Every structure is written in structure tokens, then in C-alpha cells.
Amino acid sequence: MRLKSSKVNEFRLWGLLLTMGGLLLMIIGTVGIVFKWGAVGQVIAAIFMILGLISVMTSMGVYFWAGMLSTSAVILQCPECGKTTKVLGKVDRCMFCKTILSLDPAHAPAEARPSDEIGRQA
Template sequence: MIWASKINKVRTLALLLTFLGIGVMYFGFIWPGWMVFFLFLGILVIFSSVGLYFWIGILSLKAVQVECPKCGRITKILGKVDQCPYCKVYLSLDPAHASKEPADAVSGSETESSANGSAT
């Protein structure tokens, strides 16, 4: 996909719902007899977007922060496996799901747990 992390995917979906709600409201200008219907339908779509933004904001507060082994930036992980939003490398808290990067991609001074994307 184009987006990297799960948080960014949900935020992008919420933004698309906002634009979709505004687009639905514009259909009221095409069919003036249905203007009130399209206005309320658009408002419902925008409220669902607001709910989605609120939900992902709550999840983002509870997400685990890790340091990416490839780019060194701090990022948040939702679930067991997620992607770094900057370099798109897969990060995992579970060693069984760790990315299979070559040993030379990670500097020799880092430990095995930080190379797997574990919390430090």
C-alpha cells in the first residue's frame, strides 16, 4: 500500500470520509428536492469520520513506542506487526514476527531485541 503504519491508514480513511461527506452534500444542489436528505446523509458521513478520528486518537495514545532499527526514528506500533511510517520496514514486538533483514543492515552495536523492533 501507499501508506506505512496502521495509524496513518486509519487517519487517511477518516480524511477520505470527510471529503466524501462534503461531496454527498453537494448532490443536494443537483437534486434540490432531495437537498435535506443529502445534507443529513453528508453530516452522518462526516460524524463517522469524527468518530474514526477520535477512536484512532485513543488507540494512538495507548500504542507502544519503539525505535526503528533502520532509520532510528521513534514510531508507534499497533498490534504485533506494523510498519515504520518513514522507511516502511516491518516492526514487531514478537520475535517470531520479526523482519528478516540481513545482518549487515543493522549495525553491530545494536542488540537482537532492538533489531527486531522491540521496545527499548
């Protein structure tokens, strides 16, 4: 099983990866200037700076989107760890202990349902 996180944390992770990737692209782009490759080095630096800028601006959009989703998320207390967490959609995971949470009993995980309900659905 892959380790999963809550949806809000997944969006934040993508924003962080885009930020770090954009900054790495910008650093790689400076190689053309540092090694004094002349006009070719300046073109390489400009291309990588623009790609890095696009990546950083995209990450800013992802962070903004995650923030807007976070403000409208349902806040509840996790039954497993007791901490307050946010739920996006019908099924999500706790931000802290990764327990599957559901607002709709029909979408609850099989372990959380009583055994008589599981027998009726089969």
C-alpha cells in the same frame, strides 16, 4: 506489493476519506437547490445533506478511535530511519519509511531473522 502504511496512519486515512466523501455528498446535494428543481430539489438536497452529515460524523468517530489507539501505542525508534514511531499490535510498519516492525521475535519478518533461525523453523 501494495504500498502499506502504519495502522495509525491507515485509520487516519479512512477518517480523511469519510470526511471528504461527506463534504462531497453535501456539495452534490445542493444541485437540487441551485438548479431550482422545486420541491424535488429540496428533498434531494435534504437526503444528500443527511448522508453527508452521517459520513462526517462517522469520520469524527474514526479520528477519535485512532486518537485513543494512538495514546496506548508502543513508541519506539525505527532501526531503519531512526525516527520515533508508534506500533499497534505485534506487527506494524514505520510511519515514515514503511519498514515492518515487530515487538515479538516470533512475528519478525523473515529478512530480519538470522538465517539459522529460519532453517530451524522449516
